[in-house]
Amino acid sequence: MYLQEFILVIMLSQSDFDNKKLLFINSSDESFRKLKFSNDNIEVWDDKNKKLNKISCHIIFAVFIIGECTLSSKLIKEFKEMGISLFLLNNRLRTISELVCVAEGNYLLRLKQYSLSEKTEFLMAKKLVLNKLENQIDLLEEYKNRDFTSLRYDARRGLLNDVSFCSIQGTEGFIASRYFSFIFEEQGWRRRAPTAKEDIINFLLDIGYSMLFNLVDSCLRLYGFDTYKGFYHRLFFQRKSLSCDIMEPFRVLVDKEVLKAYNLKIVNEKDFKYYNGYYHFKRPDYSYKYVKLFGKMLTKYKDEIYRYCTQFYKHISDPTKHEFPIYSYKNKNDFTNI
Template identity: 45%
Template sequence: MIYPPDFKEKSILFINSGDLNENKIKFGNDNIVFLKDGKIDNRVSCHKVFAVFIVGEISITSVLIKKCLNYGISLFLLDRDFKVYGSFGAKAEGNYLLRMKQYSFDKDLVFAKQIVKNKVFNQLRLLRKRKILPKEEYYISKKAIFAKIDVAKDNQELLGLEGSRQKDFYGLYFKDLGWYKRMPRTKVDEYNLLLDMGYTFLFNYCDSLLRLYGFDTYKGFYHKLFFQRKSLSCDIMEPFRCIIDHCLLKSFQLKQIDKKDFKIIKGRYFLDFQKNQKYAEIFLQAIGDCKEEIFKFIYGFYRAILKDSALLPVFKI
């Protein structure tokens, strides 16, 4: 178990294996050690790391895996398209009391409505901050959307409301980007590709925290059971998607996104492997800036399940 004061000092590491000629990472003296040309290039204390994302081919020692698990560090292995193909995560599977509560949970729709409200709330806040929504219209929209969510009869109706609202949000918020539409994993343009990347990091970050408490991340309350889908992690990340959305727009405004970094193969956009780290660091920094808020939300969710509470925490961007 980890608590807020301890988590404050934790960080996320991103490793692009293309930067290391011999592609080796090992453990030494309570440190994660990076090797370049057979020599130690850098090291970081295991006490200060929560998750490590590794992109590309790399050699990892069994000692490193064992020590990472002992220190509560999650390792994620990603291919060059940022799809996770393997992970070693710190978890508390023995927390049977929590899982009994989770499996017998009977407030699925109640929690689902709160999650969707929190997501919509943050989308409206982003639009308000950009002055796309005037103050009066912001409150009118919030009241109207929340009223529709309150009377939703089931998850399918809720999913429809969320999808409609999200489509409108993307069109308004990303207007300056020449936004087409959101198409996950299709790589139809640079911005969809970057959103996929950011959401992947966010999803795995939330999943790591949930497993740290002992949750079965395949059992959700909004996204229902589906083969090999971590439905609970999908649920919990929803209020935090705004972090990635805001980060993408901010990067565009700061001219950090260079279209020359991308290449098109058979109509699909790909990020040049040497540029992976540039964009990964942008998104991981954004997640890191909100890490305490994300942790507190998931800790609050953990407490709500144990106490059989009907109220979830609220995240505000």
Template identity: 45%
Template structure:
């Protein structure tokens, strides 16, 4: 488990191998070294590294992987479309006591935690709406809408009903918040337009970042409380990222506002949109920068959840977007 002061100085590195020829990552003099045909390109002190995202083909040395594991750093290997196909992670798998407590959570407590997660997500979505002077949601004032949705969350009798409330709130948010950026609708991994592609990218980085922190604490990230067990789905990582989705969503709107978004960066084939791989770096760095601006809040949220599960002390953390 990593302490809060140590975590403050941790870095995340994104490497797009399309930017140079014959890329290689190696370990040298306590640094992670990125090199190519013409020598060293960049280096990062190992003790400050939390995760490395590598898009495209590269060469990794066994010493590098050994050192990353020993120092609590994770490697995420991505395809050129930024889909994660493998990861080499550092995690406290021997924390059997935490996992026993995690598996033993009663249904009532799981639902109570899930409600806190959904309510936190709602509060941040409404904060984003307030930031763009959106005072009406679904024909109601923002404050009236907040009161109604909070009541529905608390009255939900089971996870199915809670998911219904959360789904409705998310739909209302997307329609209101993204109305200024030619928004159609949210279809995960649907590739129906540029905005959905960028949201998928940002959510993927956020998910992997949250997952890497959860594993450092020793959680079984497949065992969630809101998202239930499903084959090969890291349900707990899906749970914990929910209140932080607003970081990615605000980043998307900022891209449009600041003129960083460009339709020419995308291609369309038979109605399916795609981001040109040469432009992956541009948008990936924007999302990673926004996520890293909140790295301490994410770490503290996971830490609070750790003590809640392990010792049944404290409350579920609460994240408020700045």
């Protein structure tokens, strides 16, 4: 009864979101002192009580603060009232806390989300993973300037024959291992080790994926999704499985930025140090050029990410009218159907 009466509501139009910006602030910058609101603007002040910059609150979607900082209850209240998401990152660019603008009251959407059958989730997972693998292979062909038809065939055949979530993961892992060994071949790739930070490439990939995850999570929660309930990543304590799902087709954007950073000699091994089994930034301020790297990428592609989340919201709301979204890396801005 309730599910049939669901009314589709777009929380933020695409044209409105196109004008939104992501704001990155490095608190380790010695000139940075404080943030404050004034006349619907966010102002940045230095330690000499001089205003460095200001930006209208109405065009900010999310603020990322890197490093140690102190927030007042008034500042938090202003962020919430203005609908601005706030992410606090440590000097290793790992998210330590967040304040995300959400639509918690959209219970009809969550009823739709919770009522998906396992068969429906399985078919959605196949489309999602194929989309991710196709994008990875497209990037391979772009950078290596050669044909990877056999790898594409293996991906499609494997997913076509998969009969369980575990077998989908097996196909994804098999193709991904070949993909990474090709794409980072010149950088001496060994293996993908999430969160292990056992080498500089994995360290940078983790940073990029984490920042991408935060943006995706913000977009989904804007509509009121329960981001802990995914359809491909299964339920796991404290894991936002849906955000992990939806970011999959866009991971290739992070891969491309890391590859480009190596090719342009932006990555400098002297920026990092290795101790206790992990790579870290040698100094807090060394992290900011990598924040700028991924920040520019997210700013460039945020509209496509939001458009994808909007299409996913429409699909969950009424799958008979709206197809499952597909993001094509090869054909930018093209949302086609498998």
